[in-house]
Amino acid sequence: FSLSLCPFCQKRERLLHIWGKMDLMAHSSTFLLPTISGDHRPSFTYVLVVLNQRLPRFTPLLWKHSQLRLCADGGANRVYDEMPLLVPHEDALDVRHRYKPDLIKGDMDSVRTEVLDFYTSLGTMVVDESHDQDTTDLHKCISHIRDFTPDLDKSNLCVLVAGALGGRFDHEAGNINVLCRFSTMRIILISDDCLIYLLPRTHYHEIHIQSSLEGPHCGLIPIGMPSGNTTTTGLQWDLNEMEMRFGGLISTSNIVRGGKVTVRSSSDLLWTISIKKT
Numbered sequence: 001f002s003l004s005l006c007p008f009c010q011k012r013e014r015l016l017h018i019w020g021k022m023d024l025m026a027h028s029s030t031f032l033l034p035t036i037s038g039d040h041r042p043s044f045t046y047v048l049v050v051l052n053q054r055l056p057r058f059t060p061l062l063w064k065h066s067q068l069r070l071c072a073d074g075g076a077n078r079v080y081d082e083m084p085l086l087v088p089h090e091d092a093l094d095v096r097h098r099y100k101p102d103l104i105k106g107d108m109d110s111v112r113t114e115v116l117d118f119y120t121s122l123g124t125m126v127v128d129e130s131h132d133q134d135t136t137d138l139h140k141c142i143s144h145i146r147d148f149t150p151d152l153d154k155s156n157l158c159v160l161v162a163g164a165l166g167g168r169f170d171h172e173a174g175n176i177n178v179l180c181r182f183s184t185m186r187i188i189l190i191s192d193d194c195l196i197y198l199l200p201r202t203h204y205h206e207i208h209i210q211s212s213l214e215g216p217h218c219g220l221i222p223i224g225m226p227s228g229n230t231t232t233t234g235l236q237w238d239l240n241e242m243e244m245r246f247g248g249l250i251s252t253s254n255i256v257r258g259g260k261v262t263v264r265s266s267s268d269l270l271w272t273i274s275i276k277k278t
């Protein structure tokens, strides 16, 4: 441990104390691994939220890993239109029946009537929140998961958000803002190319790299304000009690060196890592 000033209380002796007591938060993208029947490795309770963006190619896998599947408004159109394209060897109607969302929620200005009718006839729940024009459809879905899913094990909950990146920048920023607004929940934004999640300052982080599926390119990015003091291991360009800020240093185009990256910081940070093409 370093002996420099504690970023929280500015006292030298407290740093060891705080880092030593800080809880570990472990991360691993096992949701990108194929599901194996009879495999009982300890894992998260996954919930999938599908957004109104082209579905990532591995969406059927995310669906299979998840115990609950929500569509944010026009996300339902994507499941209806694009799931059959991702499972091309099966009949489109069979695929649509098999990939039935549990809930469609949003302001309902994008989901098509035929899609809504199709899924409601199969028993999908619909929550119309068109009165709320101040929060995004993703925000509405995350609130729902937080407030109305008592049966799910909350302590082990991990929300996978498919189609969150690579589209309109205002939507991308809104999606990242959801990570900040719900900073105590594990939420992972996913596209075909990368994933992003928040590393809360309250924890010391160990990121276990699925190197066959993700990396090596990665980044650590402060959000909203300069990040006070960050130390990492396992990166080609490690940070050693470094401050980051927009307008100064932020860590982009970094590279994971091995199977584990550790991060501790006095500020919440975004972690991003590339997803491999094959």
Ligand SMILES: Nc1ncnc2c1ncn2[C@@H]1O[C@H](COP(=O)(O)OP(=O)(O)OP(=O)(O)O)[C@@H](O)[C@H]1O
Pocket: 050, 051, 052, 053, 072, 073, 074, 075, 106, 107, 109, 110, 111, 136, 137, 138, 139, 163, 164, 165, 166, 167, 168, 169, 171, 172, 174, 175
């Ligand atoms: N191009 C995009 N890039 C990233 N995320 C997107 C994009 N389009 C939609 N989303 C996400 O999907 C959710 C549902 O999308 P939908 O198009 O139904 O929203 P919307 O509120 O009708 O959007 P708008 O009226 O601004 O076009 C959004 O809340 C957002 O999180």
Ligand SMILES: Cc1ncc(C[n+]2csc(CCO)c2C)c(N)n1
Pocket: 107, 132, 133, 134, 135, 136, 137
């Ligand atoms: C300052 C401010 N900017 C934009 C919007 C618009 N807006 C934000 S979320 C949302 C719902 C999208 O489904 C809409 C229309 C607002 N309300 N307040």
